[in-house]
Amino acid sequence: MTDRRLAESVRVVGSGLLGTSIGLALTKRGVDVVLDDASPSARRLAIDYGAGRAPAPGDAPGLIVVAVPPDVIARVVAAELAAYPDALVTDVASVKRAPLDELVAAGADVSRYIGSHPMAGRERGGAVSARADLFVGRPWIIAGHDGISYRRAAALEDLILDLGATPIEMDVEAHDASVALVSHAPQLIASLLATRLTGGSDEALAIAGQGLRDTTRIAASDPVLWGQILSANADAIAAVLRPLRDDLDAVIGALADIDAPGARRTLVEAVAEGNVGVGRLPGKHGHSGRYTTLTIKIDDRPGQIGRLLTEIGEEGVNMEDLRLEHSPEAEVGFAEIAVVPEAAGRLADALTARGWTIMEAER
Amino acid sequence: MTDRRLAESVRVVGSGLLGTSIGLALTKRGVDVVLDDASPSARRLAIDYGAGRAPAPGDAPGLIVVAVPPDVIARVVAAELAAYPDALVTDVASVKRAPLDELVAAGADVSRYIGSHPMAGRERGGAVSARADLFVGRPWIIAGHDGISYRRAAALEDLILDLGATPIEMDVEAHDASVALVSHAPQLIASLLATRLTGGSDEALAIAGQGLRDTTRIAASDPVLWGQILSANADAIAAVLRPLRDDLDAVIGALADIDAPGARRTLVEAVAEGNVGVGRLPGKHGHSGRYTTLTIKIDDRPGQIGRLLTEIGEEGVNMEDLRLEHSPEAEVGFAEIAVVPEAAGRLADALTARGWTIMEAER
Incomplete structure (x- = not known):
């Protein structure tokens, strides 16, 4: 019952990059999104972008997402907890212990608060940069604490999955x-x-x-x-x-x-x-030895890299990573392509046969 | 006269990545390259790769390139200056003041020595990684000093240009x-x-x-x-x-x-x-505002990036830089493409018309 209502109405406080992106994504999924912001003009802009509707009397959100600057998180979360005594409240700030401590110290009902942190964002902020798919494929940390039940927090995990992100649980100390x-x-x-x-x-x-x-x-x-x-x-x-x-x-x-x-x-x-430290980094750009890098010479003119990567696709090889390297004024550059080790030798042969120059096979 | 002989015979001391690459490039251009190395087996390997020939009695190189580890540079350069009293000697180490000081202190004839430093290399070294085009399009610093005449040093600039690199002059202090x-x-x-x-x-x-x-x-x-x-x-x-x-x-x-x-x-x-510091970096990856970045959503399967870049080529737009970004387990990623500002709007429209999702236009 509670869970169904959560999916039906979500209140988003803060209409910057993250708040507007959440509003856009939920609105697309048919959720009734109420957008609020301390700045009426910022709120109107985000509503213009289609990220939700203005608050109205009788709003009864099941879930509230606070997406305001870090220095006002705790104050806004406390106000939301007080104003909507049935709602689960989360925030999306990139620190988690300080807001929780402030809320506990202020006597807020943290049995309905659980912080979270989407590992997404862009170098530029604001509603103008918002995108419904900003969170797709990104980790989104749920920062648990002892004051909230597992069942109560489940609605947040649903939200994260709805937005296409990957929920990761961590307590607030581990997060920070x-x-x-x-x-x-x-x-x-x-x-x-x-x-x-x-x-x-x-x-x-x-x-x-x-x-x-x-x-x-x-x-x-x-x-x-x-x-x-x-x-x-x-x-x-x-x-x-x-x-x-x-x-x-x-x-x-x-x-x-x-x-x-x-x-x-x-x-x-x-x-x-x-060397040891960087070797511990997992995944695509890591030096964990999971992938083999081929360095291929390319001319610095339109379409060359596209042709190269199309031909890699034609060979049926999935490129795990790509890095371009060239000096500003040089006429040639280098594409470093990471592939699974099993495919590297065959791909190098195929590209050489197609006329590419392979500089070196690393790792 | 001197210059013609330089082009005809070059002695390379050290058969690692840099020495072997220089030997390969000069041999390709028809230069008589003599390869030497303190390790006979390393020398044989580089010769097997086609980087030059073994030393012989009567060798009279006009130019000698010392490409040995930094800690033996000065000793080897001094020996070469003494053994070949008509040759110009350079080295390719990444520090320049210390070897010069050592040579002066040892009484070497630095009127025939000028250090240099190619800004090229790969994470892996050795003759096995050597390439004739290793230096193409790279800066190659000529580290001048008061003890050598401009005319005498000209042969080094010819070598650098022959190898496809861009000579940059700097005194040893400025270099270091x-x-x-x-x-x-x-x-x-x-x-x-x-x-x-x-x-x-x-x-x-x-x-x-x-x-x-x-x-x-x-x-x-x-x-x-x-x-x-x-x-x-x-x-x-x-x-x-x-x-x-x-x-x-x-x-x-x-x-x-x-x-x-x-x-x-x-x-x-x-x-x-x-912000101020990184803003001073010139060129492709810099944040100098010279290029506009488009962020495009891509599926993580073979050929997608190739198709994207081919279509950018079809639009006649030269991609100045490209960066891929995606989480290890995610099904989508993002390609950040830098183009000249004049082309960004048109390209964004064209790609959108072709069905791509443009995330955001930055800068």
């Missing part, structure tokens, strides 16, 4: 420690590394290669949003960065006195430890 | 500072960040996204080779890492006392400064 490690600390490190480039010479920047570009790509992220995220997960991020700082001190010490006993070993071991 | 900034410091930072993953939980690693993968990709590099590179450029790398460490200290301090005055501002400014 995990995102500190895989998202928040990397963001800060990329930003600090990219900051070095502000003082670099033009000639130095001109010889920058793919390694630096990859290492600093996420440094282009929004400072205000990230300021809120980092502040809300400060302890967990500091716990990741402190040992990194200690290692960095050791490396700088080794570099400063490179002929001292152990200095070179410190550097070699720093790189070797990094 | 530049590669410290854009290559060596990023390598260490990526390694130190990846090292954090050694202690991460499996569930944390399971939610790792593209940002972490990009930020840590180069952490998979060879520790022994990098130990030599980092040791040889220690001062310049330390000069990049010290201010980074100071910034990291400030960030950790802010995280440790997040409610202190100025703490949140420290975090926001760290990310904002990173």
